[in-house]
Every structure is written in C-alpha cells, then in structure tokens.
Amino acid sequence: MTPAMPESSQPGGSPKPVHEIERVAIRFVGDSGDGMQLTGTKFTESTALAGNDLSTLPDYPAEIRAPAGTLAGVSGFQIHFSSVDIRTPADKPDVLVAFNPAALRANIDDVKPQGMVIVNRDAFTKRNLERAGYDEDPLPALRERFQLVEIPIGTLNREAVKDLGLTQRQADRSKNFFALGLMYWLYNRPTTPTEEWIAKRFPDPIREANQRVLKAGYHFGETTELFPTSFLVPPAKIEPGRYRNITGNTALAWGIVAAGVQMQRPVFLGAYPITPASDVLHELARYRQFGVKTFQAEDEIAAISAAVGASYAGLLGCCTTSGPGMLLKQEALNLAVMTELPLVVVDIQRAGPSTGLPTKTEQADLLMVLYGRSSDSPIPIVAPATPGDCFHVMLEAFRIAVKYMTPVAVLSDGYLANSAEPWRIPEVETLLRHPAQLETDPEGFAPYRRDPATLARPWAVPGTPGLEHRIGGLEKEDVTGNVSYSPVNHARMTELRALKIAGIAQDIPPAEVRGPEAGKLLVVTWGGTHGAAASAVDQSHEAGFTASHLHLRHLNPFPANLGEVLGRFERILVPELNTGQLSRLLRAEYLVAAEPLCKVSGQPFKVREIRDRIEAILA
Amino acid sequence: MTPAMPESSQPGGSPKPVHEIERVAIRFVGDSGDGMQLTGTKFTESTALAGNDLSTLPDYPAEIRAPAGTLAGVSGFQIHFSSVDIRTPADKPDVLVAFNPAALRANIDDVKPQGMVIVNRDAFTKRNLERAGYDEDPLPALRERFQLVEIPIGTLNREAVKDLGLTQRQADRSKNFFALGLMYWLYNRPTTPTEEWIAKRFPDPIREANQRVLKAGYHFGETTELFPTSFLVPPAKIEPGRYRNITGNTALAWGIVAAGVQMQRPVFLGAYPITPASDVLHELARYRQFGVKTFQAEDEIAAISAAVGASYAGLLGCCTTSGPGMLLKQEALNLAVMTELPLVVVDIQRAGPSTGLPTKTEQADLLMVLYGRSSDSPIPIVAPATPGDCFHVMLEAFRIAVKYMTPVAVLSDGYLANSAEPWRIPEVETLLRHPAQLETDPEGFAPYRRDPATLARPWAVPGTPGLEHRIGGLEKEDVTGNVSYSPVNHARMTELRALKIAGIAQDIPPAEVRGPEAGKLLVVTWGGTHGAAASAVDQSHEAGFTASHLHLRHLNPFPANLGEVLGRFERILVPELNTGQLSRLLRAEYLVAAEPLCKVSGQPFKVREIRDRIEAILA
Amino acid sequence: MSEAAVKLTKKNFESDQDVRWCPGCGDYSILANLQRVMPELGVARENVVFVSGIGCSSRFPYYMNTYGFHTIHGRAPSFASGIKMSRPELDVWVVTGDGDGLSIGGNHLLHTIRRNLNLQVLLFNNRVYGLTKGQYSPTSLEGMRTKSSPEGSMDHPVDPIAFALGAGATFVARTVDVDAKHLQHVLRRAHEHRGTAFVEILQNCPVYNDGEWEAVEDKTTRNRFALVLEQGEPLVFGDKDARRGVRIESGVPSLVDLPDGADPLEHGVAVHDEKRTAAYGFALASIAPPQFPTPVGVFRAVEKSTYEDLLTAQVERAVQERGPGELAALLHSGDTWTVAPD
Amino acid sequence: MSEAAVKLTKKNFESDQDVRWCPGCGDYSILANLQRVMPELGVARENVVFVSGIGCSSRFPYYMNTYGFHTIHGRAPSFASGIKMSRPELDVWVVTGDGDGLSIGGNHLLHTIRRNLNLQVLLFNNRVYGLTKGQYSPTSLEGMRTKSSPEGSMDHPVDPIAFALGAGATFVARTVDVDAKHLQHVLRRAHEHRGTAFVEILQNCPVYNDGEWEAVEDKTTRNRFALVLEQGEPLVFGDKDARRGVRIESGVPSLVDLPDGADPLEHGVAVHDEKRTAAYGFALASIAPPQFPTPVGVFRAVEKSTYEDLLTAQVERAVQERGPGELAALLHSGDTWTVAPD
C-alpha cells in the first residue's frame, strides 16, 4: 500500500496550485492548555501515513499548568518532514503557528528568516501582550522579517461550533483543530485518520465540534486569499517495510516487553516516577498480559532493590529513571555487580546538576553511570541513537545482562525520550531469540564457578532443589562464593569482574566509520546526538568538507577496534551535550587528542552547530 | 627535653649487651579478645617517647568477636620504628609476637626470613591447632626459617598474678602485658608511662595484676637465656618541636575542630556510623565545649542533608563517611553544588565494591567522588598524605569551601584512618586564620552575584535582615538566583560552576617534584600511598635507580603547573590502590602515558612493590 | 534593620515571584492563608525559613518573602533539622506533599518527628503525585486508576495521622485547604507548639485528582462530613437538625444519632482531649469515610523536650564543665614529647 | 529432587558456615530456634529465602541452609518485596536489626508493611548498633551513653510495635531471644499469617548493651516483668501469689493488683483480642517499663489482601481479558503504514 494521499473524498480538493518541496519544519506553540502536543502528534501521524521521513521534538514547560498566557506556560511541538532521509527535528522551523503572544515571543527568534508565521490574531489582546511582556503589538514589526499570516482563529472556531450548545470554554477548546485542519490543507495531508480518531475519542457534542473545526480550518486554507499555494512534500524513499511512528520512551518500553518474550522470562520493572522517565513505567503498566510486573516503589532505592530481588528470583529485573534517581540506585547496583546478577538500569538523562531543568535534555550522566559506585565496579553501558533504536538497545542490554550475568546501564535522554520518528517495525522472527538459562543441576554446582568463555557465573534461583546457597555484598571467594577477606582473593575477584566486562568487547560489532576510513577528521558521537552529527557530516560533505562519522552504541566496553580506528584520523571531534565526558574517556583510553564540542543548554544540537565546527576544522 | 630513656629506676637495668640498630618492625597478633590493639598502642607510645620516628598499622577482623582461636578472629598491630626518617609500617615485620596458632598461621608468611617469631607456647594445644586449621604442630618446621622463641606466656602470667584472687578468666586477660613488658626490655623502652597509665585506668586488683605482669615480662627478658642481647634504636633526627602520636582519624577530627576555631564559625557534623569513619564521629562528639554540634542521623542522606542545612544556616557543615555511604550523599551534594554552599564531605575509603571488605583499605573512590553526581557537577577534592596530614587537609578543605562557596570532598582511607605516626603539633598561631565572611549588607545584594576574583557568591544566612531570598536545586538565573529555564543561562551557569572550581588551581601550591626536575621516570602518588612511594623512590635511588616523586594533595583541580611538570619526564608511574583511577585522569587531562601500578588487595603498598617496578622501569 | 517592630501585613510575606500552580489548585488558598497568618505570629521576617522538597507543593518557598530553601525530593525534614539544630532561634517551616513526605521521604519524617525538633511540617495531601503528572501516591485509595496504575493501585494507603502518631508525634493536626478560618487556626496552633508540629492539609488537585476532598471542602456539605475536633468538646458533627456523635469504646469508634437538643455526653459521645494517649489519637485516626466523617483539628498536642534544646544544653554544659574549647590545649592533650633542636 | 516429602530436622537447616557472632550473643538462640521451627513449617528447603540488610543480625542468612541474600544496609524489605512479587510461591523471611530496619531502612519497612506482602520480618532489637561497635540506635533509650553520644543520646526512641501499627501492619508481635518456647510459638504464628508478619525480637548484645532485656530474659524474673498476650485471655502477669492485671480505659493503661484466686474480668482487666483495632494495639504498645511490664506475644493479627495476590490477579485478569501478550501484535498496534519496495 502506498500512503494515503488527499483524495477528492477529502473536504474540498484543492483548486489552488500545489508546490512540490523537499522538506519543511513546522512548530506549533501555545499555552500548555492549548493542546499543542496533541496537534503535533496528530499532524505527525498524518505525515507518517503520507510516507515522509520525519522527526519531531516536543518541548514542555516544567510547570504542570502555568498561568495562562505567560512565558512559563508555553508548550511547543516541532515536526520536520521530508521526501529525503532526515535525522533531526530541524534547527529552525520554516513555519511557526503561534496561539498567543507569549508563545510567539518565546519562539519567534528560532524561525528561519522570511519563514511563515501564522498567529491567532484574536489572542493579541492588550492583556495577553502584557502577560507576555510585550510593551506594544509585535506584529507590525514582524511583517518585514517574516511572511506573517494573521487569522482570527478564536472567532472562526466559535463561529464553526456556535449552534452546538457548548459553553464558551468548551467551544474554545477545539481551536487547535482549526490550525491542524489548516496545516493539513497547506501541506496536502489526509484528514481522514484524524477525523476517525476524533470520532473514537470524543463523545458528542465535542466530537462534532472538533470534526467541524478541523474541516473549517481545511476549508479556510482552500478559500482564503492568505495562502496562494499549498505545498506537497512527496513520500520519501525509505527502506520498504511496515512502519509506525514511535517515541523513544515507547520504543524503550516495548523493547523491555520484547526482551521478556524473546528470552522467555517474565519482566519485572521497579520504578519511581521521574521526568522524563515516567512514561516508560506508564507504558509498561499496560502490558500485564505479557506477564510484565511493574512496581511503583516508594523511591528509587526501593525500585532497584526490588528489581535486583526479582533478578535474584529469576526474572528480568529492570529499572527506569533519570539522573537524580540514578544516583540513588548506585548502592544497590553495586550489590548487583558484586553478586553478579543480570539487571538493566535505564537512565533517561535530563539537564542538571541537582533538580536542574527537568524537562530539558542533556548527555551528562555518562561518567556518573560509569564511575559513580564506590570502589572499582565495572558495568557495560549501551546508548540508543534514535527513538526507534531504543527498542533494539533494550534487547541488546538484556542480552548482555543475562549472558554475562551483570547489571547493564542504558543511557537514553530527554530528547530521544519524547521525540518521534517513523520506525520500521521489525519482524519478530528476526529479533534475537535466546531463552535465558537457569542453572538446575546440583552436580558440581558452585555459585561463583564461571563459564570459561563469558566468565559468567550460573543463574541459580530460589526454588531450585539442591542449589541452596548464600550470596551478598561482602567480597566473595572465587568459585565457592563464600565470604572471603583474603587479599589475594580480593585482587583476583576485582580482576575477574573487570575481565568479564572487558571481554564483552569481543561480542559486540566493531566500530564502523561512515565516510572515508581514514583522513583529517573523525566525528565521534554517542546517544541522541547521532542524528544532528550525521546530518552535519553529510551536509558538510555536500559543501565540500569531508569528515567521517563514527557512532558508539556501546560505551563500555568500547568496540575492540576503536583505538585502531581513531588512530587513522588526524583530528577527532566529539559533539556532546555535556562538558566533554566521552572525549575524556577516549583521551584516557587511547591517548588521542579527542576534542569535545560541548553544548549545555538543555537542548539538542542543531545540525548547523556541528557543521560549523566541522567546516572550521577542515577549512 | 630529650626523650626519656630506660634508666636505672626502670625495673632492672639490663646487664646483657645492647645492640644498636637503625630500625625494626614488630607485629603483635592474637585473638580479637587478646588485647593486641592495646598492646600495639602502648608500645607505640613508649616508642614515640623514646624519640624514634615510627609508623603503625592496625589490622582488625571484620567480625566484632569471631569465635576464639579461629582465623576469622585474628587481630594484629604492626609498628615500625627507626632512628631515621620512615614513612610506612614496613613491608615485612622483623619480629612477630603470636598469641595463638591462628594468629601465627595468618601472619607467618609475612615475617622477614630469619626474623624473630615469639609464640605463646601454652596456646599451641591440639584444639587450638585444629581451630587454626593446622594438621600438625607447625613450630618444628618454623625453627629453621626463623629465630623461634617459645615462651609459656599463659603459665608465666598466671604465675605472676596467682595470689591476687582473680578468676582464671580475669587472670588470663593480663597476658598481653607480659609480651609488652618483654618487648620493652628487648628494645630498651621505658615502662613507666605504661605503668602510670595502668594505674589510672584499672581498678585494683586488675591494676596490680597488669603492672606485675608487665614487670614480669620485662624481667623475663632480662633473665632468660632465650635473649642473648637487647636492642636499641637511637632517637631519630627529626624536626625539633613538640610531638604526639596521632592516627589519621583523630587528626581528621581535630582538623575539623580547628577549622571551626580558625574560621570563627561553629562546626556541624552530620554523620551515620560506618567503618572506618565512625571514629571521627566519636571523637568529635567529645568536643561540645568547642561549640561543635554532632548529629548522628538516621542514614547518610539525612546526615548530609542536615549538614547542608547547617551550612545554609551559616555553620561549617561537614560529613564523614565511607564509600557505601558516600554514594548515598551524591544527590544532596549535587544540591550543594547548585546552591553553592560551603560544605566538607570526607570519604574514608574502604575496599569494595558493595559492602566489600569493610575493614580493609583502598583508594578506589576517586572517580566516584569526582564524577558520581548527575550531570556536570564539579567539586574540589583534597587528599591527605599521612595520618598527621589529615589535620592540615581538613583546614585546607574548609578554607576552599568557604572562600569559594563550594562543597569540597576529602579522600582519606582505611589505612590512614587507623595507622599512627609521630606528629609535630603545630603552633596554633601558624595555622591559617581566616574568619568566614557572612553577607550582611542588603545594598545591591543578589544571591548569585559573584566575587569577581573567586566567583564565589555571598554567604547570606537566615536571620539576616534584608537578605531574604529563595534558593534551590532548579537551575538558577545568573546574579538573581531566580529559577531559570533559559538555555543560554544554563550554559552560562554550567560554565561559571566549572570556572569557579578550575580557578582554585591558582590558589593552591604548584606541584613540586622530589628529586630531579626532569628525567626518565616520575612517580606520581595521591593519598596514603605517599609513604610507600617516597620510601621506594629513596631506596631505589640509594640502589642506583633515580626516579623523581610528585605527590598530589589536590586532585581537583590539579595544580596549575602539573601538565608542564609531567611533560618533563619520559615515563610516569602512578602507584594506586585501585585499577588505575588517577592514571586515567592524568591521561585524559594531559595526554601523557601515565602507567598505573595497581594493587587491589585491601592492603597498603609495600615499599618493595613500588621499588621493584621503579627499578624494572629504570633497569 | 529588623522589621520586628514594624507591624507587618500579608503583603510583606508575598515574594516577587509569579505563582505557578494550575488554576484552581488548592495550594493557592494554603499560600494565601499562611501569608495572612504570618504577621500575627510575631516573628521577624528574616528569622523565618521555609524548607521544601520536590513536588507542586514544594514550590511553596518561592512565594514566601522570607528565607526559603527548595531542596531535593523527600529530604526537606533533614535539611530543616540541620537548620534548626544549628540556629534554634529561627522559625522553620517544612512544606511537603504526600509523595515527597510519605513516599521517598517517609523515613526522614519519621525520625524528625520522633526527635521532636521545634518546627512545623505542613503536608499537602492531594493523594496524587502532581508534579510528575498524576501517578498514585502512598495516600491514594486502593484501586485508584492512574497512568502508573491503569488497572488500579494495589497499595493499601498509609494514613498520615496514624503514621505521625506511630512515630511518636507530639503535635498532630488535620485541616482543609479552602477552609480559611480552620486552616489559619490550625497553623497558629502548630506554630505555638514547641516540638515538631505535624499538620496534614487536605488539598485539592483539580488536574489529577479533582474532588478528592469535596465533601469537606464544600461549604454546604462540610458540616455533615467534617468532624471538628475541639479541646474539651464532645465529638459531634452534622447539620443543626441532624447532629451525630462519635463514641469510642475499647478503641473502636461508632456513630450515634443525637436527638434535637440532646446532651452528647449522655449518649456516651467521647470528649476530645488533645493530651490523651497516642492510642486515643489512633482511635481518632481510624474515624474516616465512608463510614465516618473526617476529623479535622488538633488530634494530639503534648509536651516533650525538643532535640535542639537538648543539644544546646549539652553544648552549654560542656562549656560550663570544661571551659570553652581551647585549640592549643586540645592539640597538646595526652602524651606528648619534645624534640629539641640539635 | 525436592525434599519436601522427606522429614527434615534442625540439622537440615544448618549451613556449613562458621557462626561468627560474639560469644553469648542473643542471635545464637534465635538462630537455633528458627532452625528448630523450620522443619515443622512444611516448606521445602529450596523454597525458603532469607534476606537481610547489614548488621550483626543481618549475618543470619549465611547460617541457614536455604537460599540466602545478604544485601545492603536498610534495604532488605525491598529486595524481599521484589523476590516475593516475582515468585509468590517462595517463603520469604527478612532478618533485620533495630538500626538496619528502623534507622536507615525505616521507610522500606513502612511501605512493605503497608503493602502487606506475605513475608516475615524479624527485627532483632538489641537497642544498639552492634556491627559498627556500639553507637546508639533509634530504639536506644534517651540518655544512653555510647561512643557517639558520650553525653547521652538526645533522641526520643521509636517503638517498633507502635511504628508497625502506624504503618498499618496486619500482624505485629514481640518475643524474646532466649525464651525458646515463646520464640518458636511466635515464629510459627508469623509464618501462618498471610501478609507481612512483623516480629520484634528482644535480643541481648552482651558486648555493647548487655542486660538491656534482662528482666524478661531471666527465667526467675520473667513472670513478673513480661505480660504474655494470649488470644481471649485477660492481660494478667506476675508470680502465682502476686498476680496483676492491666486495665485499658480510653486508651490509657493502668495496673491492678489481683487478690489470690480473683477473677481478672471482675477487676476490669482487659481481655486480649488480636483482631481488635490498631488503636487497641497502640494502647498495648504503650504498656512498657518502667511503670508496666513488657507485653510479649501477638499484638495484632488481622486479614487483608496481600500485594502479590493483587498483582498476580491483575496479570491473570489481563491475560484472560486480552489474551496472552503477542509481541507482533503489540508492535503493529495503532496506526501503521507500509512502504512498498520501489
């Protein structure tokens, strides 16, 4: 099936000329109560169905609902879609749809010069301008810098629903659908899926109101003089297959469910709500039919302790949290290192330190996750590159955890968590299937007798006759697992714990370079910075500056060939959303002069920022 | 006054020849109940009074009182004293005094070949041999390898006290004084101080028993044929001044008291008991007359939270803990970073990971303390080099904390904590005196307006009229300290936090090299490894292998000239009790090929271990 | 210069920060009433410190024009303890939520309460995690469906009053966000109390748990659903013409209808006494809907030494007995010896 | 092969590890008695898990020849909860101390108790930190002088029984380390109970707090100082010729001397009922020395759903209603589209 396109069955069918373009980025902004996230999500769905490649980025305020009309309450959603491969939500939107002055003020500086700015004229009252901190009406001045389109959305909306007997407040709630309908017309998107969704979701008369307003917006575009043309972004050439839209957090939750299925062990999630990780708990709580047990604990310590208990009892223990919760888990994580139990701990990083900027993104927990436990306590670390990759990374994390009997950390971030991309749904048959092996044989059993290949100890769980044994956080004697204070044994066990994790390097794919295999500049990335860096490398290349790109999914251990690969380049640039954490690791490990490109503003990289540095280096 | 020497007023006055020697190391070992720590401490005191340089190392079992006669219950105390400068408790004792077979078995392999081994013959019963895991009497075989001296200490002791009407159990308790008396004779130490102490400490008839047995031991040495000569270690040439013996933990506690006095602010200690840090709490709890407030909290989190509260309220907040407690403090520490409050957190490191080996030493929390908080959260780190240095390091830590308005971490370790050395008592007048400055002026006050030189914000405490303000863990706006989600501001504040700490490099002494200023090999150390490394460098030098030595007291920031100094050497060797943590930092920071010399057995370095590596490198 | 002399008003206690709770949030009313009460308490503004953890409720300090410390999740009682131990003259208020105070922070609350530091703990109970957008909390009723409990919460809730009594609290009270008079009265009482004053404030979260306390918030139903505890008064509630009383026998409460004009005591209705045992407080705590009304007011108020007083006394005694600490003397205490210059 | 069929003895429950408590420690007796009780409980050895935190008491699992997990300080209830939620068929015992369970671990204990997981919590109360060599603990009496409180502890102690009741415990009991018969009886009762069975065991630490419980440990004085709670029996204690009873009025206990042969009920002595309200349990908890004897036995035993049963039921219901989870179906749920090969 080719994606649905606007047909004549769609309201109208545009008589105006259609302009074909390669890509566009739109940002919807308004008050938290204005439904911007919903508008964005629906537009994303339609765009996905239209077959474009896309990337989205929501931007929530930290307050639940700040006072209406204030800068603190501005909520936004950006979508970037294209007929070619794209990897980021775009540096600057081409189109801004602003529902009120505060939203305009907070976002206008991001819009591309001469971009389109659509405003809800009705919201530009004196009171609202004041609340937004404007001394005078900003619109006149904007007319020169942008294609300003002023629409009395509020009035048009009320008009559309006036005979439905709604209160004014109810009526006003549908006005985001006006903007949505208008954008559907402007970009030739199908309205049917949204109409159907409205029908399912809302009771009458709200359903009726929303559907009418959606159509009203669409017709308005068709009819008004304000828009001389509409635009069409043709479907992208993307790998064939079945697709869906997915956010990082949903993919992550599904990856956990999938791990349980593929390893044939029930999953146990211990979690305590924290932004931006809570949604994973919410999502997983819906899958009891998979045998998934979710436990909202009293705090992060109890959450991980229960998860370690679950792993000890033979389930796939897992935890999801963010930085301020992650550091509370280190003591129990250290116990899991000492008792060598499989466990996956996910840190969905946010901007800090301390409470910091809870709804903003950062990649600054790498060193904490690697080193934040007392004494030498090595664990593997894996990080997803894109929202969809969160699914696969979780499978990989559980594979390592169970195969090597070790806790594994996954580093996602606020940007990956909330942004969405079209995701090719994997065939379940192609996913790694490796049923977890529990020890059952008392013959020759010892709790710390290791598999010579992996150095993993057996997973011997309560309920198994003949394997009764005791473990704990005191240093263990090699093989027997008894408490041991022997100096030689402690040195040996420290070494074994290190060797076991280091050995995983042989069991992960070698580092692969995109672009020339050697040369002047290698850009090294990890986590959600992948997209911006890849685009920057590509765009620079087109502009005549050739750098290579290496993305690290495994951060501990590094791929076995990494040192050798780094050695082939004159300079190494590491863009990261922190003060230079991966760079420090590469420098220490390989003694290469890796240079960080740091950004610590709570926001993901813009392609331009990385590109500028690449081109400066290569100039 | 020259140190007291054995005089004729001392019991006897030895008629046997006296042999002058430069140094000797003695280890007392027995059951936890045998009083080995007391014996060691008393011998240390007498030795100190005799004017020797010395270094001691106690070795406790992890159990409170393991079953008598078992290996798990062996307790030991080693003292190394000399007429020349020494820095470690010695690699291998010259003399072992063993109270039972288990103690012998656990320690015999450490004794120098042909060293003296004194055993309590009475304890070598069949039952005790079995408990120690000996199949047969080990003594015959030892006669060839050592100067074995078998003494029926138990019998001689009972004999000495038989008319005092003690129960057998009471009587047996004094037998450690027999060994002590004997060693006093053997090394020509004065017995008077111990006799006086006994008189003060014990009621009759225990006092009488102990004094008698002490003398009995002394006379036994004089009389018996077993010892043809006694030995004399002449006083060391040490810097003139008034001296005392001090352990690291006591020095640390006193350093905290001193900080309060010198900065004219009361001290608040929040602590939760944990080995090996508890003694600092115990010690400080005794100094209420200094206005010191100690608070035994319900856990480490409450302990640091209360300490941060105290700092916020204008006191000198402080915390003492060890690794497993340290990681629980990271969240509140991160808040102190964000709110820029002065605070000193001491981690007295122990062997791990997890519960690990609580009574053993390690230096493996460096990276945790540096990096273990969510997001980029820089704090200064200072580490004492010797027991006595713990005092001065605490003053330095508080100086930095208050001057720069920042939490500071101090890294001590189990070895420094419990070992003792003669310490030159500083003149109070020579100690840095810098009364802390509280802000009082509302004029132009803003909570995050910084001192341009230090970048410190003002210390504005509740109770000050006109300075009412609100702070917290959310990102703060530059200058005003209001909550701010601005991307630019977050980047700026992250930078300011980093710059402030980095700037301290200008305010600490430059790194100094002992030995040649440039050359083939530089040995870099931190913390308690100082002594063994310094001795190793000196001994190697005497043996014709010249390396230099650089000891780092400040681990973050590093001294400003460090990179330059490192660059002057061909190779850099970093002996550390972990898997290479400081080395990693040096490599990352300066891109020098620092090579770690790792030891992870719960024990401090032996001089020999470092010397061997130095000589191997230079050979 | 201290303002203590000057007569303060509510305005003096309003900070310059925009208040950022959702429209209709119960927190607004609590804030306004506390700002109204503050000037009456006779404490200079610079001596007041508000300490909070994390949650919607924990934003509170930003809006008070006093000293304020917005700390980390669940630990506010510990920060406050440190402040109070350090500077007993300060007037310290802890503001926390049902999640902040009873989920992650339960232990600190327990230990602060038993130590009986002289501070006020205001626990805003909306029976939900507001700030993280609506998960159930330790006080949420069993079966509550939220994002994290789509099939209903399985936790038996904890009762803040029972918890505080179990911790040995010397002052325990409950009041309601929008009942200005009662709220102010309870805040005043809490402030008067020497020791840890624990106050549960029933608070509406219109966004994630609207109407949880409607019966006692709504002026028209309040009489019927709230049992107002008053010292020395019988446990009587209900509209004028339909009064009911509460009996407590062997710790078991039961209801009795009171005929018009009847003397409650004659019907065995219990008489409230804040100074009775914790066991009585516990019986009161078990009076709860749906079977019973919701008691509001002071459950318990007894005297006990405060931690900071004991600590200060130890410091003073030490100085008295040993003299003020002398650093040189400390360094030279015990065995020392001199090494003379050669 | 399971040994369930085979008749087990105490020996079967002794592990091969050397027991390493101090000579005379009360922990020895508790261990021996638990090993004696285990065979009677009819649980296969492989289905038994002992979970502990850190402390002398927490060494317990090493000595039981079952599964054992010596975890980290204060968190044992959480590890145990994870085990029990994951595998409800396992018989899970938590061993903790007054420091481990009530100081650092108070919050986890609180929440585990209120969730009512079906497991046993044995809290060894020696009123001191043993393993860290003798600091005061949250149950230590005020004024206790220890290394960390040389001038006397300033904390008002927490009462483990009151704490557990405040947390909503469904089973609360107290027993004594060396009273073999009573200890065994209480352990059996705890095991029978479905839900969290909280047992405080008074335990002597001869090294750091010797004799703390001497009055109820010593056989010759036990009758006079211990009030043995028995279901349906009056609260009577004392030697045969000097019996005394406890009255409880309005939650306030008082003592009454019973003449020889007198019927306690006629003297208003309360009759013990484990199923009464928590308020009654609270009144019982307030019966404590020096004024009163020390109650031992089961304070409270009531029924309530267990967390793991509710969780299992949710899983089963989900499977019933939605069918067992199908990964492919999940991945394809909602809006999807196909990109055809060119």
Ligand SMILES: Cc1ncc(C[n+]2csc(CCOP(=O)(O)OP(=O)(O)O)c2C)c(N)n1
């Ligand atoms: C260590 C840590 N874990 C989790 C969070 C996320 N968090 C912030 S507030 C909150 C719950 C707040 O609930 P409550 O105390 O009831 O306050 P309310 O918002 O309802 O007023 C949580 C889980 C955090 N900030 N820090």
Ligand SMILES: Cc1ncc(C[n+]2csc(CCOP(=O)(O)OP(=O)(O)O)c2C)c(N)n1
């Ligand atoms: C995080 C952490 N903090 C502190 C400690 C040190 N510690 C070990 S056991 C203990 C107290 C034990 O007291 P209790 O629970 O009463 O057990 P007991 O030894 O008396 O049986 C403490 C403080 C630790 N192991 N871990």
Ligand code: SF4
């Ligand atoms: S989410 Fe609820 S508690 Fe939080 S501010 Fe909004 S209404 Fe108030």
Ligand code: SF4
């Ligand atoms: S210290 Fe006390 S509790 Fe610990 S083992 Fe020894 S006697 Fe028992």
Ligand SMILES: [Mg+2]
């Ligand atoms: Mg709440």
Ligand SMILES: [Mg+2]
């Ligand atoms: Mg204890």
